[in-house]
Amino acid sequence: MHEHPCVEVRELLEAYYDGELPIERRVAVQNHLDDCVACSLTASELSMLGSTLRDFALHVAEGDTTDPSRLSSQVLERLRVEEQFSMRAQLTDWFQDMHLVWAGLGASVATLVCIVGSASVLHATSQERPNSMARTIAVLASPGSNDNPLRLSYDMSAPRAVTDVAIELSEEDAQYTFSAVVSREGRVQGVEMINQHNRPGVNAMLNEVYRMKFAPATDRGDAVAVSMLWLVASTTVKGRHDETMQALRQALRLRTTPEPISALPVPAEAAEPKPQAAPLVKPVVPEPPSPSSTLALAAASL
Amino acid sequence: MKDAGALGWVEVGNREAALIERCAAGEPTACAELVAGHERMVYQLALHLLGDRDEALDLSQEVFFSVFRTIHNFRGQSALKTWIYRIVINQARNRQRWWRRRHKADQISLDQHVAAHGDLRQPGDHTAPDRAYARKQLAERLWAALDHLPFDQRTVIVLREIDGLSYEEIAFSLGVAIGTVKSRLTRARQTLRDELREVRP
Numbered sequence: 276m277h278e279h280p281c282v283e284v285r286e287l288l289e290a291y292y293d294g295e296l297p298i299e300r301r302v303a304v305q306n307h308l309d310d311c312v313a314c315s316l317t318a319s320e321l322s323m324l325g326s327t328l329r330d331f332a333l334h335v336a337e338g339d340t341t342d343p344s345r346l347s348s349q350v351l352e353r354l355r356v357e358e359q360f361s362m363r364a365q366l367t368d369w370f371q372d373m374h375l376v377w378a379g380l381g382a383s384v385a386t387l388v389c390i391v392g393s394a395s396v397l398h399a400t401s402q403e404r405p406n407s408m409a410r411t412i413a414v415l416a417s418p419g420s421n422d423n424p425l426r427l428s429y430d431m432s433a434p435r436a437v438t439d440v441a442i443e444l445s446e447e448d449a450q451y452t453f454s455a456v457v458s459r460e461g462r463v464q465g466v467e468m469i470n471q472h473n474r475p476g477v478n479a480m481l482n483e484v485y486r487m488k489f490a491p492a493t494d495r496g497d498a499v500a501v502s503m504l505w506l507v508a509s510t511t512v513k514g515r516h517d518e519t520m521q522a523l524r525q526a527l528r529l530r531t532t533p534e535p536i537s538a539l540p541v542p543a544e545a546a547e548p549k550p551q552a553a554p555l556v557k558p559v560v561p562e563p564p565s566p567s568s569t570l571a572l573a574a575a576s577l
Numbered sequence: 578m579k580d581a582g583a584l585g586w587v588e589v590g591n592r593e594a595a596l597i598e599r600c601a602a603g604e605p606t607a608c609a610e611l612v613a614g615h616e617r618m619v620y621q622l623a624l625h626l627l628g629d630r631d632e633a634l635d636l637s638q639e640v641f642f643s644v645f646r647t648i649h650n651f652r653g654q655s656a657l658k659t660w661i662y663r664i665v666i667n668q669a670r671n672r673q674r675w676w677r678r679r680h681k682a683d684q685i686s687l688d689q690h691v692a693a694h695g696d697l698r699q700p701g702d703h704t705a706p707d708r709a710y711a712r713k714q715l716a717e718r719l720w721a722a723l724d725h726l727p728f729d730q731r732t733v734i735v736l737r738e739i740d741g742l743s744y745e746e747i748a749f750s751l752g753v754a755i756g757t758v759k760s761r762l763t764r765a766r767q768t769l770r771d772e773l774r775e776v777r778p
Contacts, residue, residue, distance in 0.1 A: 295744050327719050327773075330712075330716065332625060346616045347613050351609055
């Protein structure tokens with residue numbers, strides 16, 4: 276007679292009562308409740324529970340003298356005020372608990388003191404006094420600086436070009452003097468024309484000089500930076516003497532393989548006229564080069 | 578299982594959508610309209626969940642603040658009513674944790690309530706006094722039992738029986754699955770029915 280056994284209906288009873296069952300199951304449960312006394316009793320218990328709760332809620336609401344309609348004005352007023360004073364309110368909030376403010380201030384000050392302290396300590400250590408022992412040792416340990424210049428001596432060897440560079444000069448006769456520094460790494464730095472020439476090709480020549488790689492100058496085996504003074508002369512030679520040609524070749528070879536100053540060959544027969552491109556190598560120490568002193572030295576060598 | 582939050586703007590009436598947009602734009606008349614339309618509902622639910630009038634009123638105010646602060650995030654994922662319910666429940670849950678511990682003694686019991694506002698009977702109810710007494714006793718027991726239910730179970734039964742929300746709406750308001758709503762409802766009803774049986778053997 277029952278389409279659903281009671282157990283199954285009991286499980287669906289709550290959903291039935293709450294109106295959450297699909298229509299066909301609702302009909303099936305309804306049919307069962309019409310026939311089954313026990314199940315309909317449970318169902319009436321459910322409905323009794325609900326109605327009692329609703330009755331009581333209604334009763335409480337009726338007896339409640341609280342009028343929530345003043346909520347509206349209160350909420351709107353507070354919203355308005357909040358918008359106006361939100362910044363101030365926030366600030367007040369932050370400073371409401373002074374304990375936190377003091378703690379925060381203290382922490383900030385402590386951090387600041389730490390930063391200033393460590394910075395000053397670092398600053399003090401980085402500043403080396405010029406007359407201190409450490410400074411003197413450091414200067415002595417690295418000869419060849421401005422503070423510890425090296426004297427020209429026979430133990431010194433001039434830088435040697437390790438790359439071959441062809442320098443194109445103009446057809447006209449010309450003489451160029453320029454100074455440069457050959458660093459400990461064998462790089463050419465600070466090339467500077469001493470007699471200002473605005474002839475075409477000068478810049479190209481200087482660029483070529485920059486590209487040259489040297490074996491650095493050495494003093495008793497230690498690489499040192501040296502200031503160099505180069506004299507480049509371009510002279511047109513007319514003649515057919517083999518000796519002249521030989522001298523020319525020698526001079527051209529010298530141009531890219533400079534010899535130490537002590538062994539600088541000056542071929543007597545090619546002295547006049549002579550295409551001289553032999554770099555006057557002069558390991559002068561002060562770095563950067565001071566044109567006046569190097570010029571004087573170059574003049575002395577010449 | 579049905580997803581409780583899968584409704585769109587379509588579900589929310591056009592009038593309501595317009596009201597929400599005006600509120601989000603900060604229009605005072607719209608805000609007033611929204612509060613007026615929902616204040617009783619919010620207050621009643623807060624009262625049923627917390628059991629204290631002043632507290633319920635205070636909570637209602639907080640709820641509307643929260644509503645106006647977050648209304649620009651409302652995307653019609655539910656009816657506005659359900660969305661507000663959700664806010665009420667979240668705030669009540671946070672509040673009742675400490676409220677219950679500190680102010681339990683100040684709460685109005687049913688006896689006090691009846692003493693202040695007369696006997697418990699429905700409007701137009703002229704049944705015999707003994708019947709009325711039985712009803713009063715029943716309601717008192719039931720309300721006390723409701724008060725002792727865990728917050729989640731109490732919320733579910735209040736939303737279902739007093740506010741008449743569907744399972745889906747309750748699920749959204751609580752942020753739980755519909756299956757959870759059903760099981761909480763069953764447990765709450767079981768406890769309350771046991772109380773009923775004791776009064777009416």
